[in-house]
Amino acid sequence: MGLPRLSSHQFDRFRDFIYKNSGIHIDKNKVTLLSNRIRRRVNAGGFETFDTYYRFLTSADGASELAGFLDAITTNETYFFRTQKQFDWLSSDWLPEQVTRQRAGERKRQLRIWSAGCANGSEPYSIAICLAENLYRLHDWSLEVVGTDISEEMLEVARSGIFKSSAIDEVPQRQRRRYFQNPTENDLWEVRESIKQLVQFKQHNLMKPLLGPVFDCIFIRNVLIYFDRQSKQIAVNNLLNALAVGGYLVVGPSEGIYEMLGGLERVSPLIYKKVAETPRSAAAVGHRGGKP
Template identity: 80%
Template sequence: MGLPRLNSQQFDRFHDFIYKKSGIHIDKNKITLLSNRIRRRVNAGGYDDFDDYYRVLTSTAGADELAGFLDAITTNETYFFRTQKQFDWLASDWLSEQIARHRAGERKRQLRIWSAGCSNGSEPYSIAICLAENLFRLRDWSLEVVGTDISAEMLNMARKGSFNARAIEEVPEQQQRRYFHPPTENNQRQVRDSIKKLVKFQQHNLMVPLAESSFDCIFIRNVLIYFDRESKQKVVDNLLNALAFGGYLVVGPSEGIYEMLGGLERVSPLIYKKVTATSRTRPTTETRGRNS
């Protein structure tokens, strides 16, 4: 007989543990979803029940299980060029502005973009395709897309760069031929090395600062839906600290962080520009050096 659903006390224990480790807040109405995901970990590990699994997970011996547990409770469905208008803006208006700033002597030939909560890699690879489509305008520029996620399993999938037809259905046919290998027998499409080399992946919890130089643009989309206000504020502080003065923050419609974006100016729906240099600001491209 299979395990029943989590009872209220068990749900509260797991809820508090998940919140402590990731900042993700799971509503009580998600008890069935959480039960199903934890049940798979219980069965896979041969634990007696939810309580046995919780005891091991929260013990010193459960450190190795933590990554798999967080993988199990993280929602990861995404696809290429989700919210197409934002990628159109990146490839046109945003790139044109950065090139104009370089010509005016205001920045180096260097672009760094962060995909925060990148899941299976479709978002950072979409960003990389936008850059690749503009290489004729970005000759001799240093280009880097950083994709981070809390899930080691998702990052492994992202590094492989293999996607099914559904994930790339928004990619124009010409770009599919240019940036993906032909379909395999099981209809998977592999990202070409020309795109992979523009992206690096690393595991990261958004609740802590990212140990990287400042970014010219940060994407945070469809990630914070399960975070409560306190956790969202902490994530936003970390994002703004990582965003260069004059940089852009691209958000999803479900983030619920709009009132937290002090120092940013709304330039279009879901796109904000950092116009105030606060004490949290890291050294920007301008202060690190002029044209190379």
């Protein structure tokens, strides 16, 4: 007989554990959903009960299980050029602005863009396609797109660069021919190597700082909707720490973080510019630089 649903006590314990380790808040009406997803890990590991699995997960020996557990309870599916007008802005407004600033001596020939909570990789690859479409402006620039996600399983999908045709429905035919290949003529399409080379993927929890040089633009869309207010504030602080002064933050319509964006000014709906250094982001100044 299969395991029943989580009891109220078990649900609370797992929910607290998930929140502590990811910042993701699971609503109380998600008992069945959470039960089903945890049951898969229980069965895969050969555990007899939810309780024995929980004891293992929270023990020193269970540290290696954490990534798989978080993979199981997070659902992140998306598609190329979701919210097209934001990518139009990136290509038509933001990139020309950066080129103009470089020609005026205000910045180096380098761009770093972060896709936070990138799921299957369609967002950072969409960004990379925008860069590729503008290589006539950027042919001698250092270009880097970083995609991060808490789920290593999703990152493996992203690194493969292989997608079902439904994920590229919004990609124009010209770009589809230029930046994708369909070697087996089935339902799967693969991002071409020229685009893959622009993107690197890293496992990262938004509740922790992302170390390294700051970014010129950060996309955080349809991710923080799953966080409560306290977790959102921590994640937003980490995002702003990683954003250069003069950099842009591109958000989704349901993030619920607009009152948390101190030091940023609204440029257009869902796009904000960091206009001043703030005390909480001062630590990031020392990381500015990157590739020459």
